[in-house]
Amino acid sequence: MLFLTGFGSISFAQAANHRIQLGSDPAYRGRVMALYTLVFQGTTPFGALLIGWLSERLGARSGLLAGGAATVLAALVVLALHLRGTGRREPDAPAGAREASDAVSP
Structure with missing residues (x-):
């Protein structure tokens, strides 16, 4: 179960990161990623x-x-x-x- 949990966690993190980067306007990508990192990992x-x-x-x-x-x-x-x-x-x-x-x- 730990393997599946770890796999799911890494897959989610990668998919969310991918979606955030490709879904944001290139001019604001750095700011969007900073907010994403604060919310996803900073708290x-x-x-x-x-x-x-x-x-x-x-x-x-x-x-x-x-x-x-x-x-x-x-x-x-x-x-x-x-x-x-x-x-x-x-x-x-x-x-x-x-x-x-x-x-x-x-």
């Missing part, structure tokens, strides 16, 4: 301090539960944003089908 020490403090106070199990809860919460937020962005709309009818239905309508 790790704060999270480590928080989970370390929680684990010291309430035990190691609480630290693991907090990490899992944060992961599930982040996944739910991303899912909600994705569903909101897609809008769950019905696809438009092809142009030819619209013209044919207009011709038949009285």
Whole structure:
């Protein structure tokens, strides 16, 4: 399981880095990558301090539960944003089908 977790982590980091670099305007790529690095890696020490403090106070199990809860919460937020962005709309009818239905309508 550790191998699969490591593989997934490296794959995600590489894919996110790739998407951020290719999806940003070349004039702003440096700034975008600086913000990406701050968000993706720069906040790790704060999270480590928080989970370390929680684990010291309430035990190691609480630290693991907090990490899992944060992961599930982040996944739910991303899912909600994705569903909101897609809008769950019905696809438009092809142009030819619209013209044919207009011709038949009285």
